[in-house]
Amino acid sequence: xxxxxxxxxxxxxxxxxxxxxxxxxxxxxxxxxxxxxxxxxxxxxxxxxxxxxxxxxxxxxxxxxxxxxxxxxxxxxxxxxxxxxxxxxxxxxxxxxxxxxxxxxxxxxxxxxxxxxxxxxxxxxxxxxxxxxxxxxxxxxxxxxxxxxxxxxxxxxxxxxxxxxxxxxxxxxxxxxxxxxxxxxxxxxxxxxxxxxxxxxxxxxxxxxxxxxxxxxxxxxxxxxxxxxxxxxxxxxxxxxxxxxxxxxxxxxxxxxxxxxxxxxxxxxxxxxxxxxxxxxxxxxxxxxxxxxxxxxxxxxxxxxxxxxxxxxxxxxxxxxxxxxxxxxxxxxxxxxxxxxxxxxxxxxxxxxxxxxxxxxxxxxxxxxxxxxxxxxxxxxxxxxxxxxxxxxxxxxxxxxxxxxxxxxxxxxxxxxxxxxxxxxxxxxxxxxxxxxxxxxxxxxxxxxxxxxxxxxxxxxxxxxxxxxxxxxxxxxxxxxxxxxxxxxxxxxxxxxxxxxxxxxxxxxxxx
Ligand SMILES: *[C@@H]1O[C@H](CO)[C@@H](O)[C@H](O)[C@H]1NC(C)=O
Ligand SMILES: *[C@@H]1O[C@H](CO)[C@@H](O)[C@H](O)[C@H]1NC(C)=O
Ligand SMILES: *[C@@H]1O[C@H](CO)[C@@H](O)[C@H](O)[C@H]1NC(C)=O
Ligand SMILES: *[C@@H]1O[C@H](CO)[C@@H](O)[C@H](O)[C@H]1NC(C)=O
Numbered sequence: 001x002x003x004x005x006x007x008x009x010x011x012x013x014x015x016x017x018x019x020x021x022x023x024x025x026x027x028x029x030x031x032x033x034x035x036x037x038x039x040x041x042x043x044x045x046x047x048x049x050x051x052x053x054x055x056x057x058x059x060x061x062x063x064x065x066x067x068x069x070x071x072x073x074x075x076x077x078x079x080x081x082x083x084x085x086x087x088x089x090x091x092x093x094x095x096x097x098x099x100x101x102x103x104x105x106x107x108x109x110x111x112x113x114x115x116x117x118x119x120x121x122x123x124x125x126x127x128x129x130x131x132x133x134x135x136x137x138x139x140x141x142x143x144x145x146x147x148x149x150x151x152x153x154x155x156x157x158x159x160x161x162x163x164x165x166x167x168x169x170x171x172x173x174x175x176x177x178x179x180x181x182x183x184x185x186x187x188x189x190x191x192x193x194x195x196x197x198x199x200x201x202x203x204x205x206x207x208x209x210x211x212x213x214x215x216x217x218x219x220x221x222x223x224x225x226x227x228x229x230x231x232x233x234x235x236x237x238x239x240x241x242x243x244x245x246x247x248x249x250x251x252x253x254x255x256x257x258x259x260x261x262x263x264x265x266x267x268x269x270x271x272x273x274x275x276x277x278x279x280x281x282x283x284x285x286x287x288x289x290x291x292x293x294x295x296x297x298x299x300x301x302x303x304x305x306x307x308x309x310x311x312x313x314x315x316x317x318x319x320x321x322x323x324x325x326x327x328x329x330x331x332x333x334x335x336x337x338x339x340x341x342x343x344x345x346x347x348x349x350x351x352x353x354x355x356x357x358x359x360x361x362x363x364x365x366x367x368x369x370x371x372x373x374x375x376x377x378x379x380x381x382x383x384x385x386x387x388x389x390x391x392x393x394x395x396x397x398x399x400x401x402x403x404x405x406x407x408x409x410x411x412x413x414x415x416x417x418x419x420x421x422x423x424x425x426x427x428x429x430x431x432x433x434x435x436x437x438x439x440x441x442x443x444x445x446x447x448x449x450x451x452x453x454x455x456x457x458x459x460x461x462x463x464x465x466x467x468x469x470x471x472x473x474x475x476x477x478x479x480x481x482x483x484x485x486x487x488x489x490x491x492x493x494x495x496x497x498x499x500x501x502x503x504x505x506x507x508x509x510x511x512x
Pocket of ligand 3: 457459460461462
């Protein structure tokens with residue numbers, strides 16, 4: 001199957017990069033899709049040779065999982081991939097379970113000893129596990145990804161997967177019969193970690209849900225407001241230039257000559273057809289995407305985001321250059337982003353090409369994108385629109401990317417019933433089912449969030465319950481706490497990790 005090959009290649013590239021020069025093979029530029037870059041939102045950093053050494057205590061397995069947890073007459077099952085490692089386990093210790101999110105999992109989170117979860121495991125004598133989310137990676141619950149099959153893809157099913165997995169491990173591994181289980185996750189799976197504790201307090205003792213958007217929202221206008229603020233926080237002069245750049249693009253779009261300039265500036269494969277509204281919006285996604293992705297991950301100790309794809313190095317370095325025109329600055333940001341990601345071709349702005357790609361019902365190259373966009377259409381929304389009265393005009397116009405554009409994609413990809421009324425109903429249901437930010441009916445959850453990460457706007461940032469512990473980290477991006485310690489870590493990040501360790505320690509000790 002094509003996907004398997006693709007995933008293997010992806011992992012091989014990450015490992016190969018340690019030992020060999022970067023590959024020069026051209027990749028097609030793919031925009032961040034609903035906040036999800038290639039590979040998933042929780043990044044898997046490039047490993048050092050030492051990190052890549054996998055201990056023989058790391059074991060992979062296939063768990064026989066129930067296809068439909070909400071229909072007790074259904075007997076279908078599938079193989080769910082998982083990994084575990086007992087190298088830090090001490091008798092009587094807890095079990096830590098990393099929940100996979102919207103991308104492939106691997107042995108990474110249970111084998112690299114310089115990660116938040118594995119360091120906490122060493123402190124607590126924990127056995128560590130990682131399960132892959134259904135429909136992502138090599139966990140194929142169904143024969144294909146048709147809409148009929150995708151009905152089995154939901155966060156609620158994924159949470160029941162985790163519960164079934166824990167129940168089974170408690171019997172299969174006698175040392176864990178009475179262990180306290182703690183769920184971990186980042187981004188979407190950070191929300192899942194908290195929700196799993198909420199839904200299964202009888203199995204899950206506590207949760208650490210990093211950068212989890214626990215509030216679902218159709219029109220996620222705050223996303224670009226944070227992007228604006230985060231760039232401004234680094235440099236107001238840079239921010240002014242970025243705003244000027246987007247507004248220059250907006251005015252050039254109005255004339256044939258201007259569109260010709262834009263085609264060259266952004267190295268587009270196609271002409272911008274001004275009479276095709278979808279094509280123009282898809283072009284806008286191409287312009288926004290590097291700024292969104294850079295701000296979402298800036299400074300994370302995760303590959304190129306640590307020092308290269310940062311706000312100051314990948315955006316402001318170009319925008320603060322007094323020798324270049326505004327279009328040159330926009331071009332340079334785009335080129336640098338493409339170079340760092342090894343996207344060497346022209347930028348494809350064919351809207352129909354994107355829809356056709358997403359309509360592929362096999363577990364092919366679009367697998368994760370098709371699965372993630374399905375979850376946004378049927379559960380979360382999270383549509384990063386330009387509708388904010390603050391950020392919209394700043395970024396060239398409130399109409400550039402309305403939520404309706406993303407909802408129309410739901411309809412175009414999955415069918416007529418996935419329309420705006422359905423998306424709104426689905427999002428309301430999700431907030432009712434989990435309680436949203438304000439009614440999380442649980443405790444013993446830690447919720448780290450970085451305040452320059454656009455996703456933090458949908459996280460839970462304060463709480464009156466002393467056992468729901470938000471940890472807002474000054475100046476960090478998406479999932480920053482989860483990665484290994486680095487010399488680049490700010491004092492705020494170091495303190496946040498310490499808080500997380502202390503609170504978890506207190507909870508685990510109370511239970512004994
Ligand atoms: C299935 O679930 C229904 C409703 O929850 C319950 O009434 C019924 O007894 C269950 N059947 C089996 C076979 O467990
Ligand atoms: C902007 O970011 C750079 C690199 O991360 C940092 O050195 C600089 O101090 C930041 N400036 C401000 C004002 O935060
Ligand atoms: C608490 O969180 C809400 C929602 O995220 C936010 O609007 C509010 O400003 C926060 N309050 C404080 C005191 O930080
Ligand atoms: C956040 O970090 C910045 C830069 O280090 C600092 O100026 C500011 O005071 C910090 N804010 C808080 C609330 O600690």
